[in-house]
Amino acid sequence: xxxxxxxxxxVTHLLYKLGKPIPxxxxxxxxxxxxxxxxxxLVLSGLAYSEAGQPADxxxxxxxxxxxxxxxxxxxxxxxAALEGANGGERVLAAFEQCLDADETPAETRRLAAYVLVESxxxxxxxxxxxxxxxxxxDNFQARxxxxxxxxxxxxxxxxxxARAERVFRELYEADPEDPEVCLGLGRALMHLGQSVxxxxxxxxxxxxxxxxxxxxxxYLQCLVLDDKHGEIVEASDVALEHHPRNETLLAYRExxxxxxxxxxxxxxxxxxxxxxxxxxxxxxxxxxxxxxSVPPRFMFSKQDNIVTLGSCFAENVARALRANEVDAYxxxxxxxxxxxxxxxxxxxxxxxxxxxxxTATIRSLLGRDPAGDRxxxxxxxxxxxxxxxxxxxxxxxxxxxxxxxxxxxxLKLLNKEYVWRNTSVEENKNNIKEIIDTVRAINAAARLIxxxxxxxxxxxxxxxxxxxxxxxxxxxxxxxxxEVIREAPSHVMYWPTFEVFRWLGAYTGPVYGADxxxxxxASEFVVNLIFKxxxxxxCVDWEAGxxxxxxxxxxxxx
Numbered sequence: 235x236x237x238x239x240x241x242x243x244x245v246t247h248l249l250y251k252l253g254k255p256i257p258x259x260x261x262x263x264x265x266x267x268x269x270x271x272x273x274x275x276l277v278l279s280g281l282a283y284s285e286a287g288q289p290a291d292x293x294x295x296x297x298x299x300x301x302x303x304x305x306x307x308x309x310x311x312x313x314x315a316a317l318e319g320a321n322g323g324e325r326v327l328a329a330f331e332q333c334l335d336a337d338e339t340p341a342e343t344r345r346l347a348a349y350v351l352v353e354s355x356x357x358x359x360x361x362x363x364x365x366x367x368x369x370x371x372x373d374n375f376q377a378r379x380x381x382x383x384x385x386x387x388x389x390x391x392x393x394x395x396x397a398r399a400e401r402v403f404r405e406l407y408e409a410d411p412e413d414p415e416v417c418l419g420l421g422r423a424l425m426h427l428g429q430s431v432x433x434x435x436x437x438x439x440x441x442x443x444x445x446x447x448x449x450x451x452x453x454y455l456q457c458l459v460l461d462d463k464h465g466e467i468v469e470a471s472d473v474a475l476e477h478h479p480r481n482e483t484l485l486a487y488r489e490x491x492x493x494x495x496x497x498x499x500x501x502x503x504x505x506x507x508x509x510x511x512x513x514x515x516x517x518x519x520x521x522x523x524x525x526x527x528s529v530p531p532r533f534m535f536s537k538q539d540n541i542v543t544l545g546s547c548f549a550e551n552v553a554r555a556l557r558a559n560e561v562d563a564y565x566x567x568x569x570x571x572x573x574x575x576x577x578x579x580x581x582x583x584x585x586x587x588x589x590x591x592x593x594t595a596t597i598r599s600l601l602g603r604d605p606a607g608d609r610x611x612x613x614x615x616x617x618x619x620x621x622x623x624x625x626x627x628x629x630x631x632x633x634x635x636x637x638x639x640x641x642x643x644x645x646l647k648l649l650n651k652e653y654v655w656r657n658t659s660v661e662e663n664k665n666n667i668k669e670i671i672d673t674v675r676a677i678n679a680a681a682r683l684i685x686x687x688x689x690x691x692x693x694x695x696x697x698x699x700x701x702x703x704x705x706x707x708x709x710x711x712x713x714x715x716x717x718e719v720i721r722e723a724p725s726h727v728m729y730w731p732t733f734e735v736f737r738w739l740g741a742y743t744g745p746v747y748g749a750d751x752x753x754x755x756x757a758s759e760f761v762v763n764l765i766f767k768x769x770x771x772x773x774c775v776d777w778e779a780g781x782x783x784x785x786x787x788x789x790x791x792x793x
Contacts, residue, residue: 239272246278258282273299341367341377345384360388361395368402379406382419389426396426407436414443418450421457429508430460441470446477455487462503467491513742516735517764524731524739529772533617533682533728536775537561540614545621546573546688552619555766559777564611566601573623573688574658575666575715576636581605582673585612596638612677619730620670623688625711626657626695626704655696657707663715671719671727683727685716689736690755709733732765 242265249258262279280295344367351360364384371377382402389395400423406416421437424430437454444450451474458467471488478484513519535541541556543549543565553565568577577597584594584605598604612618628637630653637653649655667685674681687709695704713733720729736757740746749758770777 239270239275242270243272243274243278246275250278250281255282255286259286271298341370341381344370345381348384348388357388357390357392357395361385361398364388365398375406375409378402379413379416379419382406383415386419386423391426393427396423399423400427411439412443414440414447414450417443418453422453425453425457425460430457431508433457434461434463441474445473448474448478448481451478452483455484459487460505464491464494468495510742513739516739516743516746516761519739519743520735520764520768524734525768525772527731527772530725530728532725533684534773534775535561535617539616540564540611541617541619542566542611542615543619543621544568545578545686546623546690549619549621551762552621552766552769555770559770559774561774564608564615566608566611568597568600568623573621574625574627575622575663575670575712576627576658577638578620578622579666579670579673580636580638582670585609586673586677593636593638596640599640609677612674612681615678615681617682617684618674619684619686621686621688622663622667622712622716624692625663625708626655626692626697628653628655649696657697657704657711660711660714660718663712664718667715667719668723671723675726681726685720685727685729686731687712687716687733689733689757693755709737730769735761735765 242261246258246261246265249261258278259282262275262282265275266279276295276299280292280299283292283295344363348360348363348367351357351363364381367381367384368378371381382399385399385402386396389399400420403416403420403423406413407420410416417436417440421433421440424433424436434454434457437450437457440450441447441454451470454470455467455474458464458470468488468491471484471491474484475481475488507513507519507523513523537560539561541553541561541563543553543556543563545566545568547567550565550567553563556563566581568581577593580593581597582605584590584597585608587606587609588594590598590604590606594605628639629635630637631651671683674683692701692705692708695701698704698707716729720727736746740761744758746758746761747754748756749760750756
């Protein structure tokens with residue numbers, strides 16, 4: 235009477251758990267010698283021989299187990315069960331360590347070792363073991379393909395691990411770009427690395443070679459969705475549905491893309507660049523990814539127009555550059571310490587003829603003149619360029635009213651007693667900006683306003699332990715506030731993204747701060763010049779190529 239393999243496994247597995255190596259090996263040797271090569275029994279035999287100090291014999295059994303391992307989920311579960319037991323994980327890993335210490339341990343055994351490591355949540359170790367298997371299969375295309383798939387499976391969606399798989403798949407793809415599994419593997423890896431444009435031709439070819447394979451199709455469709463190619467989604471879905479006519483996922487892809495193609499109001503997708511290389515050249519990246527802003531004709535100006543720049547030293551740099559190109563530009567610099575929307579609003583109200591109160595008296599002291607005297611510049615301005623600076627302000631502890639100080643009046647001893655420093659809210663800044671716009675319009679209804687956000691960091695903070703965190707909150711508050719205003723504002727207001735060049739592109743390019751003097755708070759002149767050049771080319775109707783971007787502010791700062 236033939237004993238079922240499952241019964242043999244139950245008995246031998248129990249012996250393994252009880253630590254009975256001799257009867258375990260005897261039963262397994264007899265069973266395997268009779269021609270029964272069940273992978274579960276081979277794994278147990280491999281463990282038994284490895285723990286008995288015979289890693290070479292154990293390794294051969296592990297290798298054979300991997301060859302016998304079916305691809306079904308149930309088989310994987312069976313193998314996992316075979317590896318369990320009293321201290322199973324530790325004992326399995328210890329057994330494999332003996333095998334892996336030997337340089338001649340074959341690739342197949344290393345792949346099985348990687349599987350055990352993955353089951354033990356040792357993903358980095360598994361990747362190292364799998365990658366080491368490549369050294370044993372330098373000229374074996376099929377084996378390297380299987381190893382590449384192991385690298386992909388064990389990557390755990392961690393970028394560095396997927397990048398390792400991508401490199402192996404790319405080598406295989408260069409050797410045979412017509413292998414459907416290689417095309418799929420490379421395409422999937424590129425997709426997980428956020429490079430759908432590069433993944434698309436690989437996944438397209440995988441689908442063309444194996445249109446009947448649902449996985450090949452669905453990965454290709456996912457890639458097309460990311461690349462907004464809905465016409466091709468319909469075509470690919472039609473082909474796939476010939477093989478899977480009732481598949482709900484394919485039907486949904488086709489229906490959604492058909493509706494998209496028919497729609498008259500298609501959403502425009504602005505996508506983040508997929509590789510760091512695309513952002514490595516600052517001038518090219520500025521044009522392509524930041525200053526792709528449409529400039530309506532009403533915002534164009536000529537050299538005969540009068541322009542007012544208002545805000546921080548960045549506004550002063552704009553005025554200098556305008557004057558260097560024969561444009562009449564008047565600048566009102568409000569230093570960083572007071573360049574909040576509360577201070578700006580107080581200034582504008584005084585320009586419009588408002589009362590000269592305690593706040594405006596401080597502004598007058600800081601500017602060295604009465605803001606009311608600036609009214610004439612606003613009245614004749616064709617355009618006003620306004621740079622938002624900081625969100626935190628001082629407020630009275632007793633009344634909650636906004637407060638300003640001349641430098642010689644400021645005292646830390648009074649902080650939290652007579653006044654408090656806090657970051658203002660998006661809503662507060664939004665309301666202030668809207669009131670500033672209304673005040674400007676009351677003075678000059680025809681003036682166009684261009685808002686920017688200062689790229690220079692907050693100098694000091696009293697409400698956060700980290701000035702970097704405080705600066706992030708400050709700039710984010712202002713950027714969110716002006717965005718809401720622009721979305722609701724009339725057609726004479728727009729935003730110009732200089733801040734984004736420094737804080738977002740700056741993370742990918744050279745030193746956008748301190749290139750000239752090493753200061754963390756000084757905008758590098760070459761970046762300022764690139765921004766000004768782009769501004770003039772887009773806004774000035776009689777701009778001449780090769781014009782000057784002007785000299786930076788005297789202190790090198792561009793707030």
